[in-house]
Amino acid sequence: MKVLISDSLSERGVEILKKAGLTVDVKTKLTPAQLIEEIPNYDALIIRSGTKVTKDVIAAAKNLKVVGRAGSGLDNVDLPAATKRGIVVMNTPGGNTVTTAEHSFSLLMSMARQVPQANASVKSGKWEKNKFMGMEIFNKTIGIVGIGQIGSYVAKLAQGANMTVIAYDAFLSPENAKKLGVEVVDLETLFSRADIITLHVPLTTETKHMINAAAIQKMKHGVRIINCARGGIVNETDLFDALKSGKVAAAAFDVFEKEPVDPANPLLTLDNFICTPHLGAATTEAQENVAWAIAEQVVDFLVRGVVRYAVNLPSVPADLLPKVQPYVELAEKIGAFLGQTVEGGIEKVTIEYHGEAGDLQTSPITLAAIKGLLAPILEETVNYVNAPSIAKERGIEVNEAKSSDAGNFSSLISIKVKAGGQTKVVSGSIFNKKEPRFVEIDGMSLEVVPEGHMLYLFNEDKPGVIGGLGQLLAKNQINISRMQLGRERAGGKAISVVGIDSVVSPEVLKDLKSLPHVLSVKRVKL
Known part of the structure; x- marks a missing residue:
């Protein structure tokens, strides 16, 4: 069987595949057209974040049985298309936990002490000792948005530096929070109390642009923000304005909404903004770990028929x-x-x-x-x-x-x-x-x-609710694909599940929540 490796992978991973008797070709930096041309010849495809496994690639993959991602994120794989074709998609969860958490903390320290700016100044021949006044993190409050594996490790690092740790996580129980030694708060409380905010959530319809102008207004003056999670969680335009005004004292990013980042991105012009080119998982140890893990998983599947860490099977x-x-x-x-x-x-x-x-x-x-x-x-x-x-x-x-x-x-x-x-x-x-x-x-x-994008409404069973909903969506050029209604009794509480053809913006969602007799509205993507 043949395996195509289309992104750089540790040699240890390649050796594992070859020792199992598989034919391995390493062809990195393929264009989308070249990948479509090559993929029919292979039984397995191993990728990192660079290769985009689109529905067109999957449609051309006549013999493909498995896609292996050396890492955890699968934003670059069309999972529904792969599942429909019966292609197993697997990843290596946890392989990047420590290295991503450490990178977040290194950005925190670099931002607090202006290390990149001071380094550039000295290398340019200057000695501006009084220019780069830093901030101690001792006794400061760090707000962690998302306290999963990576967020939990960041919490340990912060506790080791004698920081007060508060966290927002919809799934973290009070008992588990106590074990971690963190205080669980709602998002608005986190915004208002944190000196430093670090993001560790996935990019979803709910988290896209969750850090925007309205959210920043609720934060402390002089707050600092770190994003090593996913580009798009922060509205970059709103952050630029807040950094210019001083509302946000500094920010540090490892990820951007568009990658590679556009050299014309206004954030890159600011002295109080530092960044790295998506290096969260870029350590020798992490790359060795994920290369070894994904190679073993692909061998298990192709040679022994054993499925491990599949995300769609x-x-x-x-x-x-x-x-x-x-x-x-x-x-x-x-x-x-x-x-x-x-x-x-x-x-x-x-x-x-x-x-x-x-x-x-x-x-x-x-x-x-x-x-x-x-x-x-x-x-x-x-x-x-x-x-x-x-x-x-x-x-x-x-x-x-x-x-x-x-x-x-x-x-x-x-x-x-x-x-x-x-x-x-x-x-x-x-x-x-x-x-x-x-x-x-x-x-x-x-x-x-x-399936698809939906709105879930909980409302009072009163005339005009559906009409108001339809008018507001029509005003914002959002088409309704289907609608299902249910109620407990006439005049009591009711629900509506509305299929829509496009994503509802936070602004439209806010308008929907303000409609008469509407008690709550949630965006859902299935």
């Missing part, structure tokens, strides 16, 4: 996969919906199997539900292997239950999530043997096609 015997796969997809979509709509730290998850669903091999379905639930929030890539351990680390209790009664359906899956003192329930079934549908949300019956 649970471990299911081949003969059972056709029957189980629709339920795996359904459970993951229910989990993802709940992960984007619940509020507060998740304490308990119960997956209930009713009717024929209870006769299936339920373990991969439960894994898919937990993966779907955790993936929208955590900065590390969650997969079918590490989802249970991540849930356990965060103090989330996971239970299964079975019942022969599926009500009006032959089979039904219900997922209950207890979070923030409340319980939210979503139930779903399979239509036409392969099509997942949500059929009940919090006791309200409806039929939802779980």
Whole structure:
């Protein structure tokens, strides 16, 4: 079998592949057209962040069985297209945890003491000792947005420097926060209290431009901001204005919304902005670790038929996969919906199997539900292997239950999530043997096609709500693809799940929340 390595990979990884009897070609810096031309010849593709595995690449990959990412992020892989073609996509979660956390902290120190600026000054022949006044981090408050694997390690480093650590994380329970020695706060409190803010969340519809002009206004005057997570979490235009005005004293980035960064990006003109070219995972140790790991995983899959750290395929015997796969997809979509709509730290998850669903091999379905639930929030890539351990680390209790009664359906899956003192329930079934549908949300019956961009509204059952929603979306050129409604009783509480053809901006979301009789609005991407 043939393996194509299209990004630079440690020689140790190449040796592992060759020793297993695989034919290995290393062809880096291929253009998209060249990759499409080459890919039909290969059974496996190993990448880092440089190669873009688009739907066109996947369509041309006639023999491709697996894509292996040496690293955790999969922004550069079209997962739905790969899954549809039956191509396994795997990564190496955790391999970059320490190195990315250390890089974040090195940027913190460099920013606090103006090290890059002072270095450039001395090398230009100057000795401006009084120009580069620094800031001690001792006893300062650091706000960590996202306290997963990387954020947790940053917390340890900060605690070692005698900093006060506060954190925002929708999934972190108070008990687990206590173990980490951090104080969990809401986002607005973090903004108002932190001297330094560091970001460790994934780029989602909810986190895109979460640091914007409105958020910065809630921060301390002279706050410092670090982003080693994903480009796009910070609105770069708004940050530029805040750095110019002094509201933000300094910022340090390892990632940008557009990479490689445009040399004309205004941020690069500012003395109080420092940056690196996406070096978070760029240590010898980290690259050795991920190269060795992904090579071993690809060998296991191609030579031994063993799947490890797949992000789009649970471990299911081949003969059972056709029957189980629709339920795996359904459970993951229910989990993802709940992960984007619940509020507060998740304490308990119960997956209930009713009717024929209870006769299936339920373990991969439960894994898919937990993966779907955790993936929208955590900065590390969650997969079918590490989802249970991540849930356990965060103090989330996971239970299964079975019942022969599926009500009006032959089979039904219900997922209950207890979070923030409340319980939210979503139930779903399979239509036409392969099509997942949500059929009940919090006791309200409806039929939802779980795909694409959606809005989830909780509102009072009063005239005008749907009309107001439609007018506001039309005004902003957002087309409604489908709409499903449910209510507890006439005049009581009601829900609407609205499929839309484009992403709703934070400004439009704010306007939606202010409509009469609307109690809450959430953006969801499935």
